[in-house]
Amino acid sequence: MKPRNLVDIYDKLLHELGPQEWWPADTPFEVVIGAILTQQTRWTNVEKAISDMKEHGLVDPHNLANAEPEHIEGLVRCCGFYRQKASRLRNIARFFVDNPLDDVFALPVGELRALMLSLQGVGNETADSIVLYAADKPKFVIDAYTTRMMRCVGIEGNYMHLQQLFEEELPPDVEMFKEYHALIVEYAKKYCGKKRCDTCPLMQDVN
């Protein structure tokens, strides 16, 4: 692949799908909660859970950290893996009570990523989603859809490999990273099947 292709693909996706304006959330902490809840789960379910949590005032580190585990479980049940997610959310809330969010998010991108990864339930994608969409720092998020789309253009690799590719070939533009990841998700949902993507418009002239 030529060095410019990832830029070309971005332009093509933006032109084809229009701006996606991710991540929908009122506050950075809401992004953190959404990042955990959306793991292996449709966003519509996450919207419901977050909406319910808001009604109970739980989209807040202090309130969430002090909430009854069963209460949280009930509110996030619609997102699946609800016992894990509830306890992880509460742990993360406690972390942000001990370490104020503004201070944590002011850390350099590499330190912030490592710190987020140290939290139970935060892996590569969730850490990067938090770094990019909650802390507004340049980290390219890779997910199952990104892997699919890249396979469509003949590139395979694990999480860190693909991330390295994107970050090497693209300028570290936070807003563009946000938009690009969102575009990839919407594009791959639409055109890239889990096994194959024959109808993928990218296959036509990229490569």
Place this chain on the structure above:
DNA sequence: CACCAGGTTGACC
């Protein structure tokens, strides 16, 4: 009824 969804973890090789 089968399969999938904006993953992570701990065990194992």
Place this chain on the structure above:
DNA sequence: GGTCAACATGGT
């Protein structure tokens, strides 16, 4: 380094 089952509800 990499693979894999377990985790669980809701939609098509």
